[in-house]
Amino acid sequence: MRRNQIVSVFTVLALAAALVCIGGPLGNSALAKKSKKKDPPSFQVLYSFAGETADGSYPAGSLIRSGTILYGMTYYGGTYTTTTVTSIVNPYGFGTIFEYNTSTGKELVLHSFGGEVEVSGVETQDGYNPAYGSLIRSGTTLYGMTYEGGTEDYGTIFSYSTQTGTYKLLYSFQGGTSDGSYPYGSLTLSGETLYGMTEEGGYDNKGTIFAFNVTTGKEMLLHSFCGDGEKPYGSLVLSGKTLYGMTYNGGYDDEGTIFAINRQNGKFTVLHQFWQYDGSYPWGSLTLSGTTLYGMTSNGGEYNYGTIFALNTENGELTTLYSFQGGTSDGREPYGNLILSGTTLYGMTYEGGYDDEGTIFAFNLTTGKETLLHSFTRATTVPYDGAYPYGSLTLSETTLYGMTWEGGEYDYGVIFSYSLE
Numbered sequence: 001m002r003r004n005q006i007v008s009v010f011t012v013l014a015l016a017a018a019l020v021c022i023g024g025p026l027g028n029s030a031l032a033k034k035s036k037k038k039d040p041p042s043f044q045v046l047y048s049f050a051g052e053t054a055d056g057s058y059p060a061g062s063l064i065r066s067g068t069i070l071y072g073m074t075y076y077g078g079t080y081t082t083t084t085v086t087s088i089v090n091p092y093g094f095g096t097i098f099e100y101n102t103s104t105g106k107e108l109v110l111h112s113f114g115g116e117v118e119v120s121g122v123e124t125q126d127g128y129n130p131a132y133g134s135l136i137r138s139g140t141t142l143y144g145m146t147y148e149g150g151t152e153d154y155g156t157i158f159s160y161s162t163q164t165g166t167y168k169l170l171y172s173f174q175g176g177t178s179d180g181s182y183p184y185g186s187l188t189l190s191g192e193t194l195y196g197m198t199e200e201g202g203y204d205n206k207g208t209i210f211a212f213n214v215t216t217g218k219e220m221l222l223h224s225f226c227g228d229g230e231k232p233y234g235s236l237v238l239s240g241k242t243l244y245g246m247t248y249n250g251g252y253d254d255e256g257t258i259f260a261i262n263r264q265n266g267k268f269t270v271l272h273q274f275w276q277y278d279g280s281y282p283w284g285s286l287t288l289s290g291t292t293l294y295g296m297t298s299n300g301g302e303y304n305y306g307t308i309f310a311l312n313t314e315n316g317e318l319t320t321l322y323s324f325q326g327g328t329s330d331g332r333e334p335y336g337n338l339i340l341s342g343t344t345l346y347g348m349t350y351e352g353g354y355d356d357e358g359t360i361f362a363f364n365l366t367t368g369k370e371t372l373l374h375s376f377t378r379a380t381t382v383p384y385d386g387a388y389p390y391g392s393l394t395l396s397e398t399t400l401y402g403m404t405w406e407g408g409e410y411d412y413g414v415i416f417s418y419s420l421e
Contacts, residue, residue: 042373042374042419042420043373043374043416043417043418044417044418045383045384045385045386045408045414045415045416046100046401046414046415046416047100047105047408047414047415048384048408048410048412048413048414049074049077049408049410049412049414050409050412051076051092051410051412052077052092052093053078053093055077055078055096055107055109055412056073056074056076056077056093056095056096056098056109056412057074057075057076057077057092057412057413058074058075058076058077058405058406058412058413059072059074059075059403059404059405059413060073060075060132060133060390060391060403060405061073061132061133061134061135061186061390061391061392061403062134062336062337062391062392062393062394062403063100063134063394063401063402063403063415064134064135064136064137064142064394065394065396065401066137066162068102068103069099069100069101069102070099070100070101070102070394070415071097071098071099071135071137071142071162072097072098072100072134072135072403072415073095073096073097073098073130073133073134073135073144074095074096074098074413075095075129075130075132076093076094076095076129077092077093077095077096077412078093078095078096078109078111078112078113078114079093079112093112093114094112094113094114094129094149095112095113095114095128095129095130095146096110096111096112096113097109097110097111097113097130097135097142097144097160097167098110099162100415102417107415110160110165110167111160111167113127113128113129113130113146113149114128114149117167117168117169119168119169124150124151124172125150125151125172126146126149126150126156126169127145127148127149127150127155127156127158127169127172128146128147128148128149129146129147129148130144130145130146131145131147131155131182131183131184131185131186132147132184132233132390132391133145133183133184133186133187133235134235134391134392135160135186136186136187136188136189138189140161140162140163141159141160141161141162142159142160142161143157143158143159143170143187143189143194143214144158144160144187145157145158145183145186145187145196146158146183147182147183147184148182149172150169150171150173151172152172152173152174152175152181154172154173154174154175154179154180154182154201155172155173155180155181155182155183155198156169156171156172156173156183157169157170157171157183157187157194157196157212157219159214170212170214170217171212171217173198175200175201177201177202177203177205177224178221179201179202179210179219179221180197180198180200180201180202180207180208180210180221181198181199181200181201182198182199182200182201183196183197183198183199184197184198184199184232184234185197185233185234185235185285186235187212187235188235188237188243190238190263192214192215193211193212193213193214194211194212194213194214195209195210195211195222195236195238195263196209196210196212196236197209197210197232197234197235197236197245198210198232199231199232199233200231201224202221202223202224202225202226203224204224204225204226204227206224206225206226206229206230206249206250207224207225207229207230207231207232207247208221208222208223208224208225209221209222209225209232209236209243209245211263222261222263222266223261223266225247225250227250228250228257228259228268228270229247229249229250229251229256229257229259229270230247230248230250230254231247231248231249231250232245232246232247233247233283233284234246234282234283234284234285234337235285236285237285237286237287237288237293238263239288241262241263241264242260242261242262242263243260243261243263244258244259244260244286244288244293244313245258245259245261245285245286246258246259246282246284246285246286246295247259247282248281248282248283249281250273251270251273251275252273252275253273253274253275253276253280255273255274255275255276255280255281255299255300256273256274256279256280256281256282257270257272257273257274258270258271258272258274258282258286258293258295258311258318259271260313271311271313271316272311272316272318274297274300275300276299276300276301276304277300277301277302277320278300278301278307278309278318278320279296279299279300279301279306279307279309279320280297280298280299280300281297281298281299281300282295282296282297282298283297283298283334283335284296284298284334284335284336284392285392286337287337287345289340291313291314292310292311292312292313293310293311293313294308294309294310294338294340294345295308295309295311295337295338296308296309296334296336296338297309297334298335298350299333301320301322301323301324302323303323303324303325303332305323305324305325305326305330305331305332305333305352306323306324306332306333306334306349307320307321307322307323307324308320308321308322308324308338308345308363308370309321321363321365321368322363324349324352326351326352327352328353328354328356328375329353329372330353330361330370330372331348331349331351331352331353331358331359331372332349332350332351332352333349333350333351333352334347334348334349335349335350335390335391336348336389336390336391336392336393337392338363338392339393339394339395341395343364343365344362344363344364344365345363345365346360346361346362346363346393346395346400347360347361347363347393348360348361348392348393349361350388350389350390353372353375353376354375354377355375355376355377355378355387357375357376357377357378357387357406357407358375358376358386358387358388358404359372359373359374359375359376360372360373360374360389360393360400360402360418361373373418374418376388376389376407377407378406378407379407380407380408380409380410380411384407384408384409384414385407385408385414386403386404386405386406386407386408386413386414386416387405387406387407388404388405388406388407389402389403389404389405390404390405391403398419398420398421399417399418399419400417400418400419400420401415401416401417401418402415402416402418403415403416404416
């Protein structure tokens with residue numbers, strides 16, 4: 001699915017009829033029968049977003065965990081605000097930062113985007129619509145980005161103190177040839193420096209890689225994409241001096257690239273250029289294990305429904321590990337990241353599965369076998385289920401946590417858990 005198709009999905013509020021949650025091929029849905037030991041079902045909806053002004057709606061990205069607290073963001077929802085700079089009136093809100101307590105089951109909105117905030121004693125425009133990415137944590141501080149908003153309406157970098165409850169706008173992107181615009185994905189922190197990417201901006205308006213110093217408040221452009229990649233829809237992964245990432249377009253066939261950049265001297269190297277048969281249009285981030293990068297493409301592969309791949313950073317060789325098949329028994333079009341536990345990769349697909357509303361899957365690196373763990377069915381009656389996961393999973397010991405864009409009691413998305421035991 002191309003970006004314009006996804007945007008059309010996101011900008012229309014889907015009114016879903018109440019569906020009965022039907023178990024997937026492995027019986028791991030929310031209706032899976034308990035065993036004689038009365039073990040809880042593997043999949044559980046923990047929270048349904050209520051939307052409008054009372055809560056967040058349409059969560060994207062992944063959750064991060066601190067003790068019993070999960071932190072995340074929603075693309076819409078939160079306290080209704082009119083943005084004075086852009087004159088946008090959005091009855092659905094401009095997104096939120098929230099926390100969810102896994103012990104109490106309580107959710108709390110920590111910040112609603114879209115208002116006026118103070119930066120160095122001056123009132124300025126807040127960001128809005130978090131960048132389809134996730135928060136990162138350093139001690140008691142959360143860092144993240146918004147896709148739009150800020151002084152020039154090109155997006156922002158922000159921080160939030162979980163200790164004091166203080167939100168701070170750190171940087172507003174300026175756009176043009178000398179700065180990025182519309183940041184996408186999550187930030188990567190090393191020491192005092194945050195690294196990230198923007199979808200547009202830079203010399204050729206095809207996106208940028210940037211560094212931001214949290215102490216000095218200075219931002220520096222590390223690379224402007226120009227034929228060597230275009231439109232990065234994901235995050236960077238750091239290994240020593242090297243940052244690895246992907247672009248959705250660019251390369252020989254304009255179907256995306258994998259790249260490396262030395263964060264000290266700025267040397268940029270294209271490691272792989274995708275073409276349909278080994279995968280195309282990567283939409284997400286890489287996972288590094290030793291000298292191997294694992295990732296997914298949203299299209300391409302044997303059935304043109306996306307792939308799982310591995311790339312050897314030493315010799316640049318890419319291996320397609322799996323081609324998604326779609327249909328009722330497999331996922332298709334993954335947009336998030338993979339997480340590695342032992343010899344197993346876990347991830348989600350945006351569509352595919354029993355009701356074509358997304359899946360959770362496992363891929364065994366030793367056997368090369370993929371297993372469908374759960375098919376989302378957008379159930380809006382008890383037991384609830386989500387639909388269309390647009391992000392990544394988070395692993396905490398033996399439990400996977402994640403979110404879906406739609407579904408749940410109010411059809412504004414859910415937080416869910418999946419037990420691996």
